[in-house]
Amino acid sequence: EDEARAELARLAQAIVQADAAYHQKDAPEISDAAYDALKQRNAAIETRFPDLKRADSPSERVGAAPVEGFAKVRHERRMLSLGNAFAAEEVAEFDARIRRYLGLSDDAPLAYTAEPKIDGLSLSLRYENGELIQAATRGDGGTGENVTANARTIDDIPTRLEGAPDVLEVRGEVYMAHADFEALNARQEAAGEKRFANPRNAAAGSLRQLDSAVTARRPLKFFAYGWGVLSAPLADTQMGALQRLKTLGFVINPLTELCDGPDRLLAHYAEIEQRRATLGYDIDGVVYKVNDLALQDRLGFRSTTPRWAIAHKFPAELAWTR
Numbered sequence: 001e002d003e004a005r006a007e008l009a010r011l012a013q014a015i016v017q018a019d020a021a022y023h024q025k026d027a028p029e030i031s032d033a034a035y036d037a038l039k040q041r042n043a044a045i046e047t048r049f050p051d052l053k054r055a056d057s058p059s060e061r062v063g064a065a066p067v068e069g070f071a072k073v074r075h076e077r078r079m080l081s082l083g084n085a086f087a088a089e090e091v092a093e094f095d096a097r098i099r100r101y102l103g104l105s106d107d108a109p110l111a112y113t114a115e116p117k118i119d120g121l122s123l124s125l126r127y128e129n130g131e132l133i134q135a136a137t138r139g140d141g142g143t144g145e146n147v148t149a150n151a152r153t154i155d156d157i158p159t160r161l162e163g164a165p166d167v168l169e170v171r172g173e174v175y176m177a178h179a180d181f182e183a184l185n186a187r188q189e190a191a192g193e194k195r196f197a198n199p200r201n202a203a204a205g206s207l208r209q210l211d212s213a214v215t216a217r218r219p220l221k222f223f224a225y226g227w228g229v230l231s232a233p234l235a236d237t238q239m240g241a242l243q244r245l246k247t248l249g250f251v252i253n254p255l256t257e258l259c260d261g262p263d264r265l266l267a268h269y270a271e272i273e274q275r276r277a278t279l280g281y282d283i284d285g286v287v288y289k290v291n292d293l294a295l296q297d298r299l300g301f302r303s304t305t306p307r308w309a310i311a312h313k314f315p316a317e318l319a320w321t322r
């Protein structure tokens with residue numbers, strides 16, 4: 001009984017904290033699944049020890065459940081996270097591993113693209129016959145949230161495309177620029193509303209608003225960096241596909257470069273790291289991708305990450321200090 005009483009106290013505190021993060025900071029500290037598990041554990045103990053139920057039990061609190069939220073969307077092609085590299089040697093290993101996997105000799109040409117890794121939240125945009133019909137967050141990679149109405153309010157996201165494949169899913173990152181973030185927090189403060197901890201939380205909280213009129217007032221931006229389902233190929237190479245997306249009206253990160261091998265990748269990494277503080281938006285590394293799409297298809301994916309791509313991260317930045 002004492003064990004149960006103590007655990008109920010811990011659960012109540014954890015659930016209150018999770019609710020506060022979800023509702024106040026627009027940035028849940030734990031996943032919906034973890035939240036649900038806390039609630040179920042609490043209910044199970046209360047069922048077993050009814051007389052231990054707390055006056056402030058989370059199972060009785062009105063509005064405790066996170067906002068009923070968005071319709072769920074299944075991603076036909078999983079939205080994957082990236083493997084990480086932290087040291088230069090790991091970049092050489094990434095290249096060597098790919099050469100081994102493909103049976104390429106050390107001196108065979110093997111090009112990569114290198115682009116800044118935007119520190120925002122991933123979004124998948126589905127266009128059919130040139131119409132934006134669905135926008136979904138990454139979620140757990142297999143199932144995300146339907147945020148179509150909110151995505152339509154983002155200027156960088158075209159609602160209509162000319163000359164696109166019949167079915168085209170564009171993937172990219174929603175983010176908030178530093179200047180827009182500061183201005184938003186000033187408005188929040190003036191209105192007696194909560195401030196956002198950092199641009200990523202502000203972008204996430206703004207995109208995951210149930211009221212799209214709120215999203216429309218939030219300065220969100222979008223860089224396209226990839227694709228999902230395609231009814232026809234965009235190009236034969238990563239760089240060519242990005243150029244095609246640009247032609248279709250998407251914003252591609254201007255610091256994206258074609259590199260002929262690990263040394264060039266590291267040189268570009270250093271250049272981007274040099275310019276990081278002047279970009280006006282948060283990045284947390286550089287993403288290297290094999291440029292040839294036929295090779296990407298042969299390389300495929302590891303359990304959860306592409307074999308053909310890696311994120312070379314910057315050393316963790318101090319707490320958001322601007």
Ligand SMILES: NC(=O)n1nc(-c2ccco2)nc1N
Pocket residue numbers: 080081082115116117118119120173225226287306309
């Ligand atoms: N976050 C970001 O900027 N990303 N993320 C990818 C990615 C994730 C999976 C495949 O590619 N690429 C870029 N530029």
